[in-house]
Amino acid sequence: MLVSLNWLANYVDLSGENPSELAEKITRSGIEVDALEVRSQDMKNIVVGHVVSKEKHPEADKLNICQVNVGADELSQIVCGAPNVDAGQKVIVAVPGARLPGGFKIKKAKLRGQESHGMICSLQELGIEGKAVPKAFADGIFVLPEEAEIGADALEYLSLHDTVLELGLTPNRADAMSMLGVAYEVAAILGKDVKLPEISYTEGSEKAADYLALEVQAKDANPYYSAKVIKDVQVGPSPQWLQNRLMAVGVRPHNNVVDVTNYVLMEYGQPLHAFDYDRLETKKIVVRMASEGEKITTLDDQERTLAETDLVITNGEVPVAVAGVMGGANSEVSDETTTIVLESAYFTGSFVRQTSKKLGLRSDASARFEKGVDPNRVEAAAERAAQLLAELAGGTVLTGSVVVDELDKTPKKVIVSPDFINERLGMKISLDEMQHILTRLQFPFEVANGLFYIDAPTRRQDIVIPEDIVEEIARMYGYDRIPMTLPEGAHQAGGLSPYQAKRRLVRQTLEGAGLYQAVTYSLTSHEQSQKFALHQADVTKLLMPMSEERSTLRQSLIPHLIEAASYNVARRVESVALYEVGSVFLDNGVDELPTEIEHVAGIVTGLWVDHMWQGEKKPVDFFVVKGIVEALAAKLGVTLSYTQAKMDGLHPGRTAEIFLGEELVGFIGQLHPNEQKRVDLKDTFVFELNLERLITEQKPTISYTPVSRFPAITRDIALVVDRALPASTLETIIRGSGGRLVSAVRLFDLYQGEKMADDKKSVAFSITYQDAERTLTDEEVVAAHDKVVAALASEANAELRG
Missing domain, CATH: 3.30.70.380 (Ferrodoxin-fold anticodon-binding domain)
Structure with a gap:
């Protein structure tokens, strides 16, 4: 979530607040500020200019020579390559001596023999992301409205003297996905009031109900739906202040109707949608579940195939929107639109999430519905949008709304005692301090019989149980003020268990031998699951695998290490030495969990010694890898023996089984030539050991034998x-x-x-x-x-x- 402090200041008093210090306070209160951007940083001497004349550059087809009035005594000649520059435009000009983002300095220059005193700028050159630039100016300079004052500070006109905070929101803080939600949070931190937008407009004499009929068939998925009808709309560009606010939070301006719905989305956190009333044709809206295989072309011009689990908005005949996700192209607002239907609804998050995931289509609207919107803001958001459409698009808002309302808007009641809060926090916060914090948070409450009776605001749908209030008190009181204490009673310092210590020793030994640790999937394909298995058992399959390649639990670490080695060699890493410590899984039947055994495995290919200066090269061989295994056994204090063996996938003459006493605990060998050819590897050697068995082996007590004084x-x-x-x-x-x-x-x-x-x-x-x-x-x-x-x-x- 991007938050413009200039915009936020409309709802909470930020006077005297340093942006960096405010970001630190927000982070300390529980919402992490991932980044802080001063939008005008390093920029200066950027003004509003007026292109008086334009003529083609005599030496370059794509360049124009412009005479520009920048408020100085004389016109400035500027050579510009933008395809959309023209005489009569108000533009953004970086005059000589100006600085642009990245420390780029503007100087007087000559372009193909013609002097250029400055630069006519695009929004991207001022640091605004391309995805937020209006499409009309995405490939050229930005044209300012006619009322822009020549010579004025262009950064001020574009509201670039601003700081934007990027909030890293956790899933429970859906309330902070709106400017008003952030305003409540900041007001609580600073101990100030929230100023909500004042909504007032004059309704038309006609009634919305006379223009539109509404039917909601799927009330579980859509318990609240309201539609307002607005006539006499004049679709056109939004005023500059509105465009500036949208671009500040990364939203691209389109036209005044779409921009208003996006503005209210960011302001209230309530998604809205505008339909072209005349393109609805039936003058009716029916909300229902889609028919299996039903199709709709969405606003991104993609045809989507729907299922019975998808909620759609229809005109009674065909879908005109995928509810909570995206509107349909067949009812889109265009320049010819004069009457719109403004939708404001509450869609159940689980339905929206399911449809969004199935269609592979995520939007700002779906993200908010999935996490839950404030049921008490649905109507207010529609009224706010109606007010702005009346002001900015000249619309006449018809009286009333067409509404279906079965939505529970009552706040959840949470009862908690001050003692419960202090016990959980391990400290003593006074009753007065707790009441002060709840007041700052604007949580209505009463105190009776030593208990807090709190009505959790519907904007904070994460407040459900007493522990949620404990968290709110703690974060507003200050996590850094919670005392640090040690647990009472007998305790001892933590440390590694003997098994963990030996596992760490295994890693250190293998890395000391020159192998790099790899971490691969525990899931593999059915064909690969038993390959190189030390002890084979029935395979364990997933009920709902991501893919066939990840459908079965592995019984050996070697196949994935081979994949990793092949991947590296294919990218010209010719010498590869990898190891992995991980589990294999042996099935125990239908009603039993598989047995999980920790193994260690390694793969080595290429050169083992490569001293270019001495001219010494030694390729890896069987005995190099055997030496690694023996070093590992020595570190673990176990004695291993080796017996020549044959295994599928390994070279018949260069393979050995490894025994601990009489027990088979591993193998070592070269990949079979056919296997090497399949994965495009040269001589490659592998080993795998039952690490769990080696670590748990009971070793005899170490006894010291003196070195003999007598000759050998x-x-x-x-x-x-x-x-x-x-x-x-x-x-x-x-x-x-x-x-x-x-x-x-x-x-x-x-x-x-x-x-x-x-x-x-x-x-x-x-x-x-x-x-x-x-x-x-x-x-x-x-x-x-x-x-x-x-x-x-x-x-x-x-x-x-x-």
Whole structure:
């Protein structure tokens, strides 16, 4: 909501108020001021000019040489490229030395050899948004009315010496979606009165009821509808003051009839609509629910297909407006209109919201009806508009209105005690202070038997329960005046739970390894939901999904990480390393919620090392990603084992399952070449772990073993074994047969080549022998080593490589 302080000053006394300080007071009282714009900031020397003559520029087809009277002794020659400039116009002129928004300075210049002493300005060049500029001047300069005084301050004439506040309204504060609503709020903050517009006009001798019949068939959706008939209307431009106020709050002026309805919308917060009486043809208005498939062309020239749940205004035969959303083109006010029907109605918010959402059509009117308008302002807004149409369009307002009224306009009664308020706020506000605040808010109340009996004004439809009054008292008293206290009783400082601390450690470890965190949807398509699942279960489908791509809860994090990597690579981010900590969902049947298990997954593709200066490049491979997983396991204090495996979507020779003891807790592998080709990725490696299981694993108590003071002896051994035999099996045999003397085993070489049979490979280990209590002799080491060799030969059919 945009609020012009010049406009607001018509309803509440703002004299002596600094705009910045007022914005701060409004924010402190509960409505946040998102922005403050001083409309004339940095602008000066901008005056009203009169174009005395215009002639074509001799060197440029699109330029004109204008002689302009700016109130000086001599005419100013100005070269102007606007297509609509012409002799006789009153225009906005930035004279030499002027400043425009953005610090743009105007100087004397030469354009194609012709001197130009200033600039004839458009409204956009004065900082007014294009969407708020009248269409007639959207692509050219703005032409001022004839009565504009030559040489006068153009900023003053356009009301640009103004400050506009942008309010960030929460959904409950629909009352502040109008100038009067903001006036009540500001008056309460400043402790001042609200001055409502004085409404008076002379009615014509004829009656509205003789011109128009009204029938409301859907009274649940439309409990109040009134129509006034105004004759002898002369459609034309609005006066400049009215255009200025509309443009200040971001509304484009059209003509005096439409502008009046928009003006009252912004002033009262009550949407109005004007129909061309003659184009109604039947001289009748019927409000009903639409027929299924019924069509209407709205004011934006779009044909809309309606449903039975849509409320429409009709002439008894065809729709002429979508109630509360937008009027129809078939009854639009035009320059030829002489008689109008002015609609002011109360449409139930749920009906308007449903129609607006279904049609994909939102308007200022629908936004207000959806949140709820003041039932006691519906009639007043119509009277205000009638007054302005009589004044500004020369209309004759026929006597009375055609009305259907079944609307409950009684205020809600809220009963609350001062003690209840103070208990909720944890402070002591005096009874007098509370009464003063309620008086400032203009909430009618009585005090009896120690209770407040409050009639919540209908303009404040958010005031329903005692807690709402507590909020009003608190915000007007000042949130910053509420004392800060600690809870009473035994308490302790907050902190992370052990699970949360370990989850944070997981993130830190992966980010330290160079991976970036990704956050993806928990919802996926049915086809992708079980892909790469560690443990598959029945899928969990949504009853009302947004789309087929987001219809099913995921059972793996990998598919969305693949999408994220593919998206980045397609945008020339060639090296991608991502991880995600998130939940997967395993279905438990029709009447049970799915089991939610937290997993961690990662994806890496491209270069792992890229040192341009050293000329070193290393692409990511299986062992890089395995190293990341092992680092993660080390941080969590768990021991994992790996077994070669095959999984759909992963490379058959570069995939391993990960075990915690005997339990499968994850996998690691390269995407299958076909999968990589499908998503346009090069060699890409992924892993996924059951994080919940790793974190909750009970680890043995850590014990310290002193570093041995005695020397170690190292023996290297090269073995020829079957190519399919895992190196981990050989390491297990070495440790088992060597006993306590084997302190370390390190794999340092693998050979498969010309001098090796096709089904064989050479594996080399470095074995460290050491005793913590004494120095080993050569004989002891040889004996232990011989046992290792014998065990490898018997258990793994391993041969020493010569």
